[in-house]
Amino acid sequence: MITRVAWGEMEVEGLAAGKDFVLYPGGGNVWDWNVHGTRHEPGIRAGEVRELLGRGCAVVVLSQGMERRLKTTPEVLRVLREAGVAVHSDETRAAVGLYNRLAGAGEAVGGLFHSTC
Numbered sequence: 709m710i711t712r713v714a715w716g717e718m719e720v721e722g723l724a725a726g727k728d729f730v731l732y733p734g735g736g737n738v739w740d741w742n743v744h745g746t747r748h749e750p751g752i753r754a755g756e757v758r759e760l761l762g763r764g765c766a767v768v769v770l771s772q773g774m775e776r777r778l779k780t781t782p783e784v785l786r787v788l789r790e791a792g793v794a795v796h797s798d799e800t801r802a803a804v805g806l807y808n809r810l811a812g813a814g815e816a817v818g819g820l821f822h823s824t825c
Contacts, residue, residue: 752820767796767815771819
């Protein structure tokens with residue numbers, strides 16, 4: 709569960725505080741955008757969500773940032789659709805709320821969370 713989100717800061721149960729996170733059933737880690745080349749434009753890359761699929765996610769929540777500046781590439785949506793995974797994308801605070809509701813209900817949910825723009 710994500711216990712706190714503010715500009716540039718997030719707290720997640722069982723993890724050290726950080727700015728951006730990759731979360732999946734049973735765990736998570738700091739989200740290093742450099743691993744798959746994610747940038748605000750063109751956005752979240754397919755490699756990011758492939759990692760979530762490999763962790764058993766049946767639902768994926770993608771945050772767009774606090775100012776909705778983080779885009780999602782069309783390839784990401786195609787990869788998730790082909791895997792039969794439900795995807796939700798929203799402003800970060802709304803995405804956190806949805807993630808917590810789904811995780812609290814026992815869903816196999818994962819997500820990518822960006823806490824700034």
